Amino acid sequence: MTRAFAKAALAAMWLISTPALAVQPDEVLPDPALEARAREISADLRCVVCRNESIDESNATVARDLRIFVRERIMMGDSNEQVIAEVVDRYGEYVLMRPPMSGSNLALWLAGPALLLLGFGVAFAFIRTRARSTNPTEAELTPDEQAALARILGDKQS
Amino acid sequence: MIVEIGHFALVLAFAVAVFQMIVPMIGAHKNWSAWMAVASPAASLQFALVAISFAALTYAFVTSDFSLNLVVANSHTDKPLLYKISGVWGNHEGSLLLWVLILALFGASAAWFGGNLPPRLRARVLAVQSSVGVAFYAFILFTSNPFLRLELPPFNGQDLNPLLQDPGLAFHPPFLYLGYVGLSMAFSFAVAALIEGRVDAAWARWVRPWTLAAWVFLTIGIGLGSWWAYYELGWGGFWFWDPVENASFMPWLIAAALLHSAIVVEKREALKSWTILLAILAFGFSLIGTFIVRSGIITSVHAFANDPERGMFILMILAVFMGGAFTLYAFRASAMEAKGVFSTVSRESGLVLNNLLLAVSSFVVFIGTIWPLVAEMFWGRTVSVGPPFFNAAFTPFAFAIAVALPIGAVLSWKRAQLGRAMRLMSGVALLTIALLGLFYALGTGRSLAGLITLALGVWLVAGAAVDLWQRTGQGREIAAKFGRLTRLPRADWGKALAHAGLGITFIGVGALVTYQIEDIRVAQIGEEFDVGAYHLTVRDVREVQGPNYISTMAFVEVAKDGRIVDLLTPEKRIYPVAGMPTTEAGIDSGFTRDVYVALGDPQLDGGWAVRTWIKPFANWIWGGAIIMALGGALSLTDRRYRVAAGAARDRAAIGVPAE
Numbered sequence: 001m002t003r004a005f006a007k008a009a010l011a012a013m014w015l016i017s018t019p020a021l022a023v024q025p026d027e028v029l030p031d032p033a034l035e036a037r038a039r040e041i042s043a044d045l046r047c048v049v050c051r052n053e054s055i056d057e058s059n060a061t062v063a064r065d066l067r068i069f070v071r072e073r074i075m076m077g078d079s080n081e082q083v084i085a086e087v088v089d090r091y092g093e094y095v096l097m098r099p100p101m102s103g104s105n106l107a108l109w110l111a112g113p114a115l116l117l118l119g120f121g122v123a124f125a126f127i128r129t130r131a132r133s134t135n136p137t138e139a140e141l142t143p144d145e146q147a148a149l150a151r152i153l154g155d156k157q158s
Numbered sequence: 159m160i161v162e163i164g165h166f167a168l169v170l171a172f173a174v175a176v177f178q179m180i181v182p183m184i185g186a187h188k189n190w191s192a193w194m195a196v197a198s199p200a201a202s203l204q205f206a207l208v209a210i211s212f213a214a215l216t217y218a219f220v221t222s223d224f225s226l227n228l229v230v231a232n233s234h235t236d237k238p239l240l241y242k243i244s245g246v247w248g249n250h251e252g253s254l255l256l257w258v259l260i261l262a263l264f265g266a267s268a269a270w271f272g273g274n275l276p277p278r279l280r281a282r283v284l285a286v287q288s289s290v291g292v293a294f295y296a297f298i299l300f301t302s303n304p305f306l307r308l309e310l311p312p313f314n315g316q317d318l319n320p321l322l323q324d325p326g327l328a329f330h331p332p333f334l335y336l337g338y339v340g341l342s343m344a345f346s347f348a349v350a351a352l353i354e355g356r357v358d359a360a361w362a363r364w365v366r367p368w369t370l371a372a373w374v375f376l377t378i379g380i381g382l383g384s385w386w387a388y389y390e391l392g393w394g395g396f397w398f399w400d401p402v403e404n405a406s407f408m409p410w411l412i413a414a415a416l417l418h419s420a421i422v423v424e425k426r427e428a429l430k431s432w433t434i435l436l437a438i439l440a441f442g443f444s445l446i447g448t449f450i451v452r453s454g455i456i457t458s459v460h461a462f463a464n465d466p467e468r469g470m471f472i473l474m475i476l477a478v479f480m481g482g483a484f485t486l487y488a489f490r491a492s493a494m495e496a497k498g499v500f501s502t503v504s505r506e507s508g509l510v511l512n513n514l515l516l517a518v519s520s521f522v523v524f525i526g527t528i529w530p531l532v533a534e535m536f537w538g539r540t541v542s543v544g545p546p547f548f549n550a551a552f553t554p555f556a557f558a559i560a561v562a563l564p565i566g567a568v569l570s571w572k573r574a575q576l577g578r579a580m581r582l583m584s585g586v587a588l589l590t591i592a593l594l595g596l597f598y599a600l601g602t603g604r605s606l607a608g609l610i611t612l613a614l615g616v617w618l619v620a621g622a623a624v625d626l627w628q629r630t631g632q633g634r635e636i637a638a639k640f641g642r643l644t645r646l647p648r649a650d651w652g653k654a655l656a657h658a659g660l661g662i663t664f665i666g667v668g669a670l671v672t673y674q675i676e677d678i679r680v681a682q683i684g685e686e687f688d689v690g691a692y693h694l695t696v697r698d699v700r701e702v703q704g705p706n707y708i709s710t711m712a713f714v715e716v717a718k719d720g721r722i723v724d725l726l727t728p729e730k731r732i733y734p735v736a737g738m739p740t741t742e743a744g745i746d747s748g749f750t751r752d753v754y755v756a757l758g759d760p761q762l763d764g765g766w767a768v769r770t771w772i773k774p775f776a777n778w779i780w781g782g783a784i785i786m787a788l789g790g791a792l793s794l795t796d797r798r799y800r801v802a803a804g805a806a807r808d809r810a811a812i813g814v815p816a817e
Contacts, residue, residue: 022393023678024678024758024767025678025679025758025767026680028678043546044546052398052400052401052544054545057395092540094541094542096542097546098543098544098550099533099542103537103539104533104536104539105539108525108543108547109551111525112521112551112555115521116518119517119518123510123511123514127502127506127507127510130499130500130506131501131502152274152276153360
């Protein structure tokens with residue numbers, strides 16, 4: 001039991017990213033513009049063996065290989081989209097940190113705006129009814145109610 | 159022996175909680191005052207018992223009692239005392255014990271400070287609060303018992319995860335839990351009010367301080383976590399949209415909405431059923447957060463526990479409490495009749511907008527967090543939802559909130575003139591647009607969104623100042639206005655501070671993402687190089703022995719204009735017991751910028767990988783969080799709470815809207 005526990009604890013620890021430098025000096029492209037593009041692409045690609053880290057942040061070997069691959073493709077003249085498509089071909093859409101706006105993922109992207117529109121509609125309708133309402137209870141509390149409120153609020157012993 | 163006492167106290171607390179859940183509830187229903195009255199002493203007793211239990215576990219950690227499974231797995235004799243103590247909650251079982259300790263503390267506080275509550279409401283609140291406790295005591299005792307002994311105790315422990323051996327993270331969980339669990343009070347009040355079938359201004363006045371306190375703690379907790387990630391994870395990021403971070407951010411957003419909607423209930427008796435819904439949702443998100451963190455169901459850098467059985471248990475707790483509360487809500491919400499009438503342009507409408515944006519943005523974070531799970535369950539797609547999604551989907555909401563905030567904050571209740579608010583803010587708006595244009599023209603920025611964030615930060619801070627200033631009234635002399643400024647209610651100052659704090663965080667985030675400078679290189683010992691306006695020299699790299707780690711420490715001199723600014727010591731540490739490396743960045747913190755140096759691996763041909771950043775206004779990110787929390791705390795000490803929600807004459811004295 002202890003050993004199993006220890007193993008589990010150790011496994012959990014190794015899964016935590018070990019913090020370190022991600023991009024190594026020897027990976028950096030000499031042309032700053034191309035390097036900037038490589039960084040931009042890397043931030044959108046997931047390190048497939050890590051927990052929720054992009055290859056730009058991860059120091060796993062796989063991430064390093066992928067970073068080098070991305071830079072090689074850039075040097076060969078691929079566009080950002082081509083590089084990403086190439087990586088998706090190899091690893092599947094799991095590697096994309098930004099889910100593509102297609103198929104079922106549309107629900108993810110549209111859920112927020114749709115709810116906002118709906119909320120606007122409901123809120124607007126509510127505010128209109130409030131504005132039109134000539135609710136008599138808008139008046140101050142009746143003396144009876146006020147006395148009751150004072151009793152409740154002031155009753156510190158209870 | 160002490161450990162057994164702790165274990166026994168926890169079992170007793172469970173029993174007391176069951177009693178406190180049932181008896182006062184029946185008493186309130188039947189109107190038996192003796193049955194209702196037992197709630198308060200039961201809450202105190204429950205807290206005392208959990209405190210004994212927690213103290214016993216702490217004792218086991220401090221004395222390194224390796225007959226306890228939990229201590230073996232998370233401690234070591236060489237560990238500094240602070241981390242022996244923080245090790246108590248640096249693991250699944252102990253952190254849950256802290257969770258129930260805080261839950262019992264809030265319950266007891268409601269008993270101690272709730273003297274002015276109507277007895278029936280108080281009995282119900284305490285019973286509901288205790289029912290949450292019952293669920294979590296059962297969870298601990300049946301699936302996550304921290305007091306399990308070992309037959310053959312080892313000589314030493316396996317050490318705490320070195321990433322957690324850090325002052326920032328030592329205090330991060332307690333604050334976060336104070337926030338999470340503090341929202342349970344709002345939940346208990348909401349459910350109690352639904353059972354009573356009555357929500358009024360007095361109810362909102364009782365519920366608001368609890369929510370405000372919870373929000374303040376959450377703000378501090380999230381700020382600490384972000385700060386820790388910044389200096390500890392080694393690349394100076396401050397927010398990763400990690401599921402665990404999102405788990406704390408969602409209740410924070412909902413709690414912020416709840417604070418504001420409770421103002422409307424308190425002052426105008428409108429938005430009642432919406433406020434109840436938010437109170438339920440806020441605690442629901444806390445439970446979801448606990449579920450996400452504790453089940454490890456959504457993979458994350460921080461999910462330390464990975465245990466489906468425990469996940470199922472929390473999911474059941476979530477289903478019971480949310481299902482129960484929503485059912486009750488469905489039956490009773492229609493009884494919450496709104497009273498206040500207000501026109502389309504009014505403070506009320508502004509707060510409705512605030513609530514809409516906060517609630518929907520929280521939903522966006524929620525759906526992004528659970529989407530990988532949903533996509534896999536329903537379509538068999540394995541997708542990742544990372545920072546690029548959240549940056550794209552959440553940022554518009556943050557911008558909309560920031561744009562609307564200063565204008566909404568100066569609208570008057572009932573009926574306002576948009577024109578007046580616009581005129582008040584016109585100077586600030588001009589300043590903001592001019593600054594945005596200037597920054598844009600200077601054009602060194604990488605991201606337009608960053609620039610807008612920066613400008614909106616200025617808009618928020620200046621807007622908060624104008625808001626405070628206009629509270630001093632019109633047409634007085636400047637000196638008289640300053641005099642009035644000091645006599646404004648603390649709630650006014652709290653509001654302005656909290657809003658300005660948000661702006662300061664915006665400025666920090668905007669400046670950092672727009673103007674950060676990065677440098678990656680191999681540096682030999684003795685090598686000098688420039689990053690931005692700074693001149694760095696690698697003086698030396700040495701091995702240094704720490705209490706429970708071995709460090710490779712670099713000494714990097716930072717100079718500017720020929721003057722030495724600081725000597726930074728970035729480190730790479732190895733914790734032999736845990737078998738894990740960590741990085742300690744060398745940071746020269748400043749008001750307008752941080753110089754951030756991280757040490758990488760030694761290179762084959764000599765020299766070390768060194769990564770340097772100039773991070774402008776980095777400290778403003780957490781400074782803003784501190785100011786937001788201060789604003790909340792200041793508002794909490796406002797007169798109307800100190801006078802215990804006051805008798806009639808106090809009510810007259812504070813009749814001026816203190817917002």
